[in-house]
Amino acid sequence: MMWRRIVKARGSYFLLIPSFALAGLFLYYPALSGIYHAFTRWQAVGASRFVGLANFAEMATDLFIRHGVVNQAILFLTDLLKAMIFPFTVAALIYHLRSERERYWLRTAFVLPIITPTMVLVLMWYFIYDPNLGLLNQTLDAVGLEGAKRPWLGDPGVALGSIIAMGFPWVTGLSFLIFLAGFNDLPKDVLDSASLDGATPLSRLWRVEMPMLIPQFRLVTVLTLIASLQDFGRILVMTSGGPGFATYVPGLWMYEQTFQVSRFGYASAIGLALFVTILLGSLLIFRLLRSDMES
Amino acid sequence: MTGAPDGRRGGHPRAPCVIVLLFLLGWLASMDNAGAGGRVLISTVKGFYTTALEELAKQYMGLHPDVTVEINLQPDNLSLKRYYTAQMAAGRRDAPDIVHGNILGVSENYHAGRFLACNAYLREPNPYAGGVTWESLFDPVFLNSLAVDGIHYCILPLDYVAVGIFYNKDLFERFGVVPPKSWAEWITVCKVFHDGGVTPVSVPGAANTDMAAWIVGMLEDACLRRFIPDVIARPGDWNYVPANAGYGGNLDDPYADQLITINPERLMKAFLDGRMSYEQPVFVEAYTHLQELTQYYEFGHLGTDQTGAYNLFITGKAAMWLIGSWRIGSPMRDMTELPPDQRFDWGVFPVPSIKGSVHGLAPMRGIGGAGHQLSVVDKGDEEQHRRVMDFLMFLYAPEQAAYLTRRTLEVGEFIQGAPMIKGVKLPPELAEKLEGFGRRGYIKGDLLPDPNDSDTALRIRPYSQLLALGRMTPKAFLRKKQALTLRLVRKIIARRGYDLDPTTEDHVK
Numbered sequence: 001m002m003w004r005r006i007v008k009a010r011g012s013y014f015l016l017i018p019s020f021a022l023a024g025l026f027l028y029y030p031a032l033s034g035i036y037h038a039f040t041r042w043q044a045v046g047a048s049r050f051v052g053l054a055n056f057a058e059m060a061t062d063l064f065i066r067h068g069v070v071n072q073a074i075l076f077l078t079d080l081l082k083a084m085i086f087p088f089t090v091a092a093l094i095y096h097l098r099s100e101r102e103r104y105w106l107r108t109a110f111v112l113p114i115i116t117p118t119m120v121l122v123l124m125w126y127f128i129y130d131p132n133l134g135l136l137n138q139t140l141d142a143v144g145l146e147g148a149k150r151p152w153l154g155d156p157g158v159a160l161g162s163i164i165a166m167g168f169p170w171v172t173g174l175s176f177l178i179f180l181a182g183f184n185d186l187p188k189d190v191l192d193s194a195s196l197d198g199a200t201p202l203s204r205l206w207r208v209e210m211p212m213l214i215p216q217f218r219l220v221t222v223l224t225l226i227a228s229l230q231d232f233g234r235i236l237v238m239t240s241g242g243p244g245f246a247t248y249v250p251g252l253w254m255y256e257q258t259f260q261v262s263r264f265g266y267a268s269a270i271g272l273a274l275f276v277t278i279l280l281g282s283l284l285i286f287r288l289l290r291s292d293m294e295s
Numbered sequence: 296m297t298g299a300p301d302g303r304r305g306g307h308p309r310a311p312c313v314i315v316l317l318f319l320l321g322w323l324a325s326m327d328n329a330g331a332g333g334r335v336l337i338s339t340v341k342g343f344y345t346t347a348l349e350e351l352a353k354q355y356m357g358l359h360p361d362v363t364v365e366i367n368l369q370p371d372n373l374s375l376k377r378y379y380t381a382q383m384a385a386g387r388r389d390a391p392d393i394v395h396g397n398i399l400g401v402s403e404n405y406h407a408g409r410f411l412a413c414n415a416y417l418r419e420p421n422p423y424a425g426g427v428t429w430e431s432l433f434d435p436v437f438l439n440s441l442a443v444d445g446i447h448y449c450i451l452p453l454d455y456v457a458v459g460i461f462y463n464k465d466l467f468e469r470f471g472v473v474p475p476k477s478w479a480e481w482i483t484v485c486k487v488f489h490d491g492g493v494t495p496v497s498v499p500g501a502a503n504t505d506m507a508a509w510i511v512g513m514l515e516d517a518c519l520r521r522f523i524p525d526v527i528a529r530p531g532d533w534n535y536v537p538a539n540a541g542y543g544g545n546l547d548d549p550y551a552d553q554l555i556t557i558n559p560e561r562l563m564k565a566f567l568d569g570r571m572s573y574e575q576p577v578f579v580e581a582y583t584h585l586q587e588l589t590q591y592y593e594f595g596h597l598g599t600d601q602t603g604a605y606n607l608f609i610t611g612k613a614a615m616w617l618i619g620s621w622r623i624g625s626p627m628r629d630m631t632e633l634p635p636d637q638r639f640d641w642g643v644f645p646v647p648s649i650k651g652s653v654h655g656l657a658p659m660r661g662i663g664g665a666g667h668q669l670s671v672v673d674k675g676d677e678e679q680h681r682r683v684m685d686f687l688m689f690l691y692a693p694e695q696a697a698y699l700t701r702r703t704l705e706v707g708e709f710i711q712g713a714p715m716i717k718g719v720k721l722p723p724e725l726a727e728k729l730e731g732f733g734r735r736g737y738i739k740g741d742l743l744p745d746p747n748d749s750d751t752a753l754r755i756r757p758y759s760q761l762l763a764l765g766r767m768t769p770k771a772f773l774r775k776k777q778a779l780t781l782r783l784v785r786k787i788i789a790r791r792g793y794d795l796d797p798t799t800e801d802h803v804k
Binding site for chain 2: 064129130131132133149150151152153154155156159239240241242243244245248256257260261263
């Protein structure tokens with residue numbers, strides 16, 4: 001039956017072949033190749049050689065990975081908090097505004113910064129953190145808080161905190177939009193019933209709206225997990241992992257092992273480990289954040 | 296069926312005739328364009344002496360109306376490489392005659408026979424320099440260091456780059472200090488500024504622009520030179536060259552080891568046997584001095600990039616700035632744009648040596664070497680080579696070389712360093728600044744197993760930063776460095792298939 005349908009629409013399927021071929025060549029083949037090469041020793045020159053789990057054994061003793069995992073865990077947790085608390089709060093406040101006009105303008109105001117390229121924002125923060133001429137230390141100087149001045153990116157004690165603080169006030173466009181869309185989809189009759197039953201705005205938010213927004217929380221959590229583990233660009237630009245090991249993350253070490261050291265096999269192993277972490281983490285999040293309504 | 300528009304079959308084939316005629320005219324025009332005396336084509340990267348080069352080309356054409364000098368400018372290094380490779384692949388006829396050699400990879404070009412050997416030309420008199428031999432206008436150390444087995448593949452150094460300390464003369468005067476002549480004096484000067492609330496030394500220390508590493512390189516060179524007699528190639532070694540015979544081991548002569556050859560297998564063995572080790576007292580002494588200096592770097596230097604470090608200096612917030620000769624144009628240009636009350640007089644001094652070393656540290660040498668190098672492409676045409684050489688003799692004559700430097704700075708383009716040509720007369724202010732870098736040789740990278748190994752550099756970087764912050768002792772740092780160096784040595788031995796017998800040449804596996 002299915003084959004008959006395919007034969008009938010063969011013209012359409014034929015036109016789809018280039019898209020699938022290119023996706024296979026540029027998306028799936030490199031990914032699958034990476035999985036295979038995680039078990040090989042593959043340098044810039046010469047053929048790759050199968051080495052079993054040797055790359056993973058090396059990862060277990062690699063100081064950069066050990067420090068990187070701890071830093072990554074801190075970054076993920078703080079990224080998650082930033083992606084949940086602030087966008088959710090702003091979305092809730094805007095949703096509950098009475099004036100449709102104010103809602104429109106505020107929504108636009110919070111979404112508009114999405115158009116700024118991420119790297120521009122990263123570089124802007126780089127200048128803000130400049131220890132001598134940056135906005136932050138200059139401001140502290142101006143208000144008489146010289147004692148609070150820090151080398152924000154040059155001190156192992158504060159560098160990771162500085163990376164975390166980037167992007168303040170953390171109302172990231174995508175998370176905000178997901179929560180706002182969730183609020184807009186809430187069934188009016190349920191909310192009206194809660195109000196009629198005497199629920200205060202806060203108890204309505206806590207007991208009615210938030211449980212119904214579990215799918216949004218789950219989506220934001222998964223997206224944050226993926227973004228946090230994959231995004232080493234901000235660290236590469238800001239600190240290159242330093243000072244010391246203070247801001248190293250596995251993704252950055254993978255990048256350096258690939259493009260600076262040409263150890264493609266080892267870098268593939270780090271990449272595979274990150275992939276497995278994201279996969280298992282996503283499955284765990286889906287299991288933990290299953291709402292009663294869905295089950 | 297085809298035919299002429301007027302219906303006559305087999306009419307005059309006008310269109311093909313016109314095409315052939317146009318082709319012939321084009322060919323004749325290109326012949327004419329080359330001039331009866333021919334054409335010299337230079338290909339270089341925009342910004343490297345561009346304006347002055349164009350003006351000198353015009354001057355030359357004024358002297359030789361039958362020769363056309365064309366300058367092909369490429370936007371960046373990669374574009375130059377692509378252009379040159381494509382032209383060479385197309386048969387060299389239209390390839391540039393003169394190229395920016397060190398961008399293109401000197402060794403791969405002379406090994407491939409693309410660059411012309413020019414020993415004979417170098418021995419000829421230079422008509423644009425009063426008839427002295429052309430060779431005598433170059434610094435022999437640099438010229439010879441670019442030769443291979445005595446053959447000069449026309450890789451001609453135009454200038455040399457060096458690293459030094461730019462200093463604010465007005466601040467020095469106000470604090471009653473003078474440019475230091477020794478490391479100890481430098482530390483004292485730093486302390487004076489530090490106590491006076493002025494940043495002593497501004498150094499770009501961010502990971503991607505770590506220029507503090509230059510001082511590390513100089514200090515390590517001062518430690519490593521004492522090991523040369525142990526690792527120099529000797530008669531019977533597979534890479535022995537007679538130039539080694541003249542090495543007298545004088546550590547005070549910065550050029551004594553410039554042309555000698557190190558036997559890599561002796562070097563690897565010395566590290567494995569522990570005869571060379573970062574844990575030896577001489578390294579501990581050097582790194583202790585280094586750590587003492589780092590406390591005088593600007594606040595948060597590990598988070599400061601080139602722009603930040605320069606801004607500190609140009610705004611008068613830092614008394615000194617560690618940088619290379621290629622930035623000499625920046626303060627010269629910016630000083631004229633500052634409000635008069637913010638301008639200051641400035642100069643350059645070299646990184647001072649550690650005098651009275653307990654463990655025998657040699658005097659400091661510079662970092663850098665020949666900067667802008669022009670090379671001549673071998674086109675197999677003696678007449679064309681002669682034409683190209685005549686233009687180069689013009690360009691490398693003292694008067695023109697001086698113009699090249701002066702004019703480049705005037706128009707806000709950048710030079711890489713002091714002109715290499717002897718007898719060049721520069722304006723006194725510029726000459727004083729360029730002389731400030733000091734001519735004291737260059738560190739010898741061959742004394743390290745592989746200074747360009749990225750993996751080792753990445754692994755040592757976190758510890759270097761902790762050392763600079765004073766969170767690691769020099770001894771603990773050197774223990775880590777030694778372990779990583781031994782790891783590298785073993786990797787190199789395996790990679791190159793060394794049997795550690797210096798008399799047999801081993802082949803890469």
